[in-house]
Amino acid sequence: MLKLENIKKSYDGTTVLDGINLDIQDGEIVSILGPSGCGKTTLLNLILGITEADSGKIIYNGEDMTNIPMEKRGFNIVFQDYALFPNLNVYKNITYGLKNKPDISTKEEVEDLIDLLGLREHLTKKIEQLSGGQKQRVALARTMVMKPKILLLDEPLSALDGVIKESIKDRIKTIAKEYHLTTIIVTHDPEEALTLSDRVMIVNEGKIAQFGNPDEIIHKPSGEFVEKFILNQLRIKRNNIFTLFGDKKNTTEGKEVRVS
Amino acid sequence: MAKRKNVEIKIIYGVIFLIFLAFLIVPFLRLLNQAFFGEGSFTIQYFKDVIQGVGFLDALKNSLMVSIWSALITTILAFLLAYTIYYTNVPGPWKKIIHGVASLPMLLPTITYGFAIIYSFGKQGLLTRLFGIDVYMYGFPGLTLGYVIYTIPTAFMLIYNTMGYMDKKFSVVSKLMGDHAAASFHIAVLRPLLGTLATAFIQSFFLSFTDFGIPDSVGGKVDTIAGILYEEMLGSIPDFNRGAVIALVMLLPSIISIVVLKWLERYNIRYNKISAVELEKNYVRDGIFMVISGCIMLGILSIFAVIFVVPFVEEWPYRLGFTLDHFTSVLQDPNLLSVFTNSLFVAFCVAVVGVLMSYGAALITARSTLNEKLKSVIEAIALVINTIPGMVLGIAFLLTFSGTSLQGTFLILIVCDVVHYFSTPYLMVKNSLSKMNASWETTAMLMGDSWIKTIIRVVTPNAFSTLLEVFSYYFVNAMVTISAVIFIAGAYTMVITTKIKELQYYNRFNEVFVLSLFILVVNIIAKYLFQWLAKRTSRDSK
Numbered sequence: 001m002l003k004l005e006n007i008k009k010s011y012d013g014t015t016v017l018d019g020i021n022l023d024i025q026d027g028e029i030v031s032i033l034g035p036s037g038c039g040k041t042t043l044l045n046l047i048l049g050i051t052e053a054d055s056g057k058i059i060y061n062g063e064d065m066t067n068i069p070m071e072k073r074g075f076n077i078v079f080q081d082y083a084l085f086p087n088l089n090v091y092k093n094i095t096y097g098l099k100n101k102p103d104i105s106t107k108e109e110v111e112d113l114i115d116l117l118g119l120r121e122h123l124t125k126k127i128e129q130l131s132g133g134q135k136q137r138v139a140l141a142r143t144m145v146m147k148p149k150i151l152l153l154d155e156p157l158s159a160l161d162g163v164i165k166e167s168i169k170d171r172i173k174t175i176a177k178e179y180h181l182t183t184i185i186v187t188h189d190p191e192e193a194l195t196l197s198d199r200v201m202i203v204n205e206g207k208i209a210q211f212g213n214p215d216e217i218i219h220k221p222s223g224e225f226v227e228k229f230i231l232n233q234l235r236i237k238r239n240n241i242f243t244l245f246g247d248k249k250n251t252t253e254g255k256e257v258r259v260s
Numbered sequence: 261m262a263k264r265k266n267v268e269i270k271i272i273y274g275v276i277f278l279i280f281l282a283f284l285i286v287p288f289l290r291l292l293n294q295a296f297f298g299e300g301s302f303t304i305q306y307f308k309d310v311i312q313g314v315g316f317l318d319a320l321k322n323s324l325m326v327s328i329w330s331a332l333i334t335t336i337l338a339f340l341l342a343y344t345i346y347y348t349n350v351p352g353p354w355k356k357i358i359h360g361v362a363s364l365p366m367l368l369p370t371i372t373y374g375f376a377i378i379y380s381f382g383k384q385g386l387l388t389r390l391f392g393i394d395v396y397m398y399g400f401p402g403l404t405l406g407y408v409i410y411t412i413p414t415a416f417m418l419i420y421n422t423m424g425y426m427d428k429k430f431s432v433v434s435k436l437m438g439d440h441a442a443a444s445f446h447i448a449v450l451r452p453l454l455g456t457l458a459t460a461f462i463q464s465f466f467l468s469f470t471d472f473g474i475p476d477s478v479g480g481k482v483d484t485i486a487g488i489l490y491e492e493m494l495g496s497i498p499d500f501n502r503g504a505v506i507a508l509v510m511l512l513p514s515i516i517s518i519v520v521l522k523w524l525e526r527y528n529i530r531y532n533k534i535s536a537v538e539l540e541k542n543y544v545r546d547g548i549f550m551v552i553s554g555c556i557m558l559g560i561l562s563i564f565a566v567i568f569v570v571p572f573v574e575e576w577p578y579r580l581g582f583t584l585d586h587f588t589s590v591l592q593d594p595n596l597l598s599v600f601t602n603s604l605f606v607a608f609c610v611a612v613v614g615v616l617m618s619y620g621a622a623l624i625t626a627r628s629t630l631n632e633k634l635k636s637v638i639e640a641i642a643l644v645i646n647t648i649p650g651m652v653l654g655i656a657f658l659l660t661f662s663g664t665s666l667q668g669t670f671l672i673l674i675v676c677d678v679v680h681y682f683s684t685p686y687l688m689v690k691n692s693l694s695k696m697n698a699s700w701e702t703t704a705m706l707m708g709d710s711w712i713k714t715i716i717r718v719v720t721p722n723a724f725s726t727l728l729e730v731f732s733y734y735f736v737n738a739m740v741t742i743s744a745v746i747f748i749a750g751a752y753t754m755v756i757t758t759k760i761k762e763l764q765y766y767n768r769f770n771e772v773f774v775l776s777l778f779i780l781v782v783n784i785i786a787k788y789l790f791q792w793l794a795k796r797t798s799r800d801s802k
Contacts, residue, residue, distance in 0.1 A: 069706065071705045077702075077703075081697060085717075098707060099708075100707060143706075191440070
């Protein structure tokens, strides 16, 4: 279980995060959702260990991680731009960490990951030959080989287009369930957050606006911000789609969703 | 955590800083001290002496005039060459030849061009004999021609690079809007290029103004600032105080040039998208530019021709039979041969140390989280070095290290060259490192790499082609430089260029040209070898 206690962070006198408290259960997928500049990336960096908090504690399974360096925490991240190494091919990128920790994953485990993420046919390719979705999967595999205790994903879908987005979503879910892996995703897209995760944490101006499962957020929004910026956005999207399909009945509450 | 991570970076920073402290800052302070302090107290007497001295102001005026004129000519010629490549349909191989010939002078020391000019145009010169051209080249004509040849590669590369990034569609748009040829040329070519043309002019001026080799060989009776500076330091009656003052005077236009260059940077136009447009067929235009570029190249090559002729004939200009005697005599002279191996050794060491220094410095500024103030110290050093002419650096070294155990060692030569040429390689590496993905170090660290391992496994392979370019840049420049090393090469650490200066004293020009050919051949091999390697590695990683 990951626990954040009263985390505070400011840069040059501007408070970015203030009084952040949260619990994340093992194997849970949690999204951190909020507009740009709300502090969500800072929160991710704090958990990962790139940034140090001004005050507060980060506790994992009862152990205080606050002052433990990034590389010793055992968490891992897939960056938004993937940060794949262009001088190495796909397979060498995936097995990069094995050079340092040969025993962390067995040969079979690596092979399983390659198949699970559908990368078998790309193994000898150069990074620049890959599409966005393929790069994302390689980065995911490379991180998974390290068997992270917590998987952090920074805007994992924002660089991808339509159909690929949905398929990567599925892969992330599959991985989290298969490996019972705590996964924390940073995103600015409400649809993404609510359809991908078990629980969503909405951050606004450095504070948690609401932390609950998708159902709670949709039906019991905690306040004006969630109502106005999160739910409203989803309603507009829904209406646009209904309009596209010529079904104008469901413009208000939308209990009877019928898309044919 | 962040503190521990930076240990390696801090060590690199410390080493680089100490090198610059000992070999740039201290020598420079020593130079200031020499110019302003006499018998323990501050004085401007040396300044007065120099300015009122016979011929000083004339020399300064000569240097300024001839440098400005040659910079102007160079800029125009370099523009014409680059224009022929980008805006005409002359055949592809012709464009390649232009590119090759325009960068050729880089591969030879300036002192050699001077002698080549004399041997081409003098009373018994090659061109005089072939075509009956008899021009008196000592003094202004020779200086101008020498400087133009010397600075053409720099000016050409600057203009050529900017033209490559100019959107050729603008010419089409301008013509569609009904512009006439002149207006179209102005809006689509001249205007976007203005900043670069000014930069090329200033760079050429700076190089000419501070060069030592050309005035030394063809200056004749015309005094230049470089000439009197050399006289004050190593002439018959050395006066280090006056020398230091002249060195500072030489520094002044350099500083002004760099300030103007910095200011000009804002005029650089960057197009978002570069589209190549097929140029319209125009045989007249192509023909004209083929002739123009041909003449310019012929001009450059004809000066070089003499270097290939003189060492192969028995006794220029009296006995013209073919012979390899001059080569065999150089190869059998252990003294000359050791000068050759010294040069190779120094150039190689300079390249290795130079790559390490510029790579280390660029890692700090482009890929570390070190304090911005510490980073800006490195930036400032790189900028300052750009303003310091080789001669000034050499004199500062002479003043600082004479009498120490460093005097007359290879170490001092190597460090001097590394410091002297630091700016360009540093910027090349920094540019290439800052384009790389910012998350690599974090990612690799999460995979269990230490910082140094990440640098070896990820960053270095991706920067490799740039590092090769830097290696070649340092190597070639170390082979041809004379301005700084002339003051610090010792009896046992002579390199080819300083030896040429000595051979000039004894009128042994056959050896001068043989040694120059050695430099040329080594540099051509080095340049193409590293170009080929860099191309191969960058293709491999793609």
